[in-house]
Amino acid sequence: MIKKVIFSVLSSMILFMSCSSDDDSKIVLPTNSELTLNLNGLEPLGPDFVYEGWIIVDGEPISTGTFSSVTFPQSFTVNRSQLNNATMFVLSIEPAIDTDPAPAETKILAGPFSGSSAQVDSNSIVGDFRSASGTYILATPTDMDDTNEASGVWFLDNTTGSPMVGLDLPTLQNGWKYEGWAVIDGMPVSTGTFTDIMDFDNNAATSPYKGDSGNGPSYPGEDFLQNAPNGLSFPTDLRGATVVISVEPYPDNSPMPFTLKPLAHVVPNDAMVHSAINMAEGPTVSLSGTVTR
Numbered sequence: 170m171i172k173k174v175i176f177s178v179l180s181s182m183i184l185f186m187s188c189s190s191d192d193d194s195k196i197v198l199p200t201n202s203e204l205t206l207n208l209n210g211l212e213p214l215g216p217d218f219v220y221e222g223w224i225i226v227d228g229e230p231i232s233t234g235t236f237s238s239v240t241f242p243q244s245f246t247v248n249r250s251q252l253n254n255a256t257m258f259v260l261s262i263e264p265a266i267d268t269d270p271a272p273a274e275t276k277i278l279a280g281p282f283s284g285s286s287a288q289v290d291s292n293s294i295v296g297d298f299r300s301a302s303g304t305y306i307l308a309t310p311t312d313m314d315d316t317n318e319a320s321g322v323w324f325l326d327n328t329t330g331s332p333m334v335g336l337d338l339p340t341l342q343n344g345w346k347y348e349g350w351a352v353i354d355g356m357p358v359s360t361g362t363f364t365d366i367m368d369f370d371n372n373a374a375t376s377p378y379k380g381d382s383g384n385g386p387s388y389p390g391e392d393f394l395q396n397a398p399n400g401l402s403f404p405t406d407l408r409g410a411t412v413v414i415s416v417e418p419y420p421d422n423s424p425m426p427f428t429l430k431p432l433a434h435v436v437p438n439d440a441m442v443h444s445a446i447n448m449a450e451g452p453t454v455s456l457s458g459t460v461t462r
Contacts, residue, residue, distance in 0.1 A: 303434075
């Protein structure tokens with residue numbers, strides 16, 4: 170009788186151990202992890218573009234998903250192994266309908282992972298504008314009328330008596346251009362886009378606003394003399410208006426200024442025409458944030 174009891178107990182233990190072993194073998198570890206973005210300063214892109222996150226694994230970009238909302242934090246489900254092996258996070262601006270699986274040239278934030286997080290910013294991936302500076306003059310060199318001189322802005326320095334470069338800005342990474350603006354009665358009006366601070370802007374010969382007597386000096390700028398947008402009248406007087414240099418995605422996501430604005434200045438009400446005026450730091454010099462895995 171005692172042998173039967175012992176045998177029964179041993180059999181039960183073996184069965185329990187066998188079942189436990191079988192259960193252990195069925196445990197499946199999760200294959201995905203959460204990636205959380207907490208980013209500052211981004212603005213909505215409109216219906217034609219989205220933001221897309223990327224992790225860099227073994228030198229290759231892997232998408233973490235797209236988003237349009239700029240309310241943070243936001244979380245995305247990512248392959249656990251890939252996320253653990255990622256060395257960097259990059260945020261790009263992509264077409265909403267995108268047939269290219271690779272990241273666009275327009276990358277706006279980036280930073281290396283250190284442990285469980287990455288501190289990302291725009292300084293290394295767009296340009297470092299913390300030392301940017303600028304000078305401009307009021308003048309209308311594209312017409313023969315000297316009574317409208319306060320109706321044009323040119324980003325140059327003439328303190329030596331001859332036009333010289335007026336902007337000190339870093340060379341932009343691919344996917345970005347500079348754009349000048351005059352905010353007139355609350356309405357931003359473009360002076361044109363450019364990448365070279367020592368040359369004409371891109372619409373120098375085709376601007377609808379300039380006069381009929383040439384394209385002006387070979388620096389970024391604009392004369393607001395004709396064909397004013399609805400709600401404005403040209404010629405105008407830029408004294409009291411705000412002059413801005415923004416950094417724009419290329420291709421551009423919007424006809425309005427983008428969030429990065431490294432230089433800005435309210436034109437003094439007593440500003441003299443043909444005289445150099447210094448710009449100040451703009452409202453948004455860089456973007457930043459934290460990415461946590």
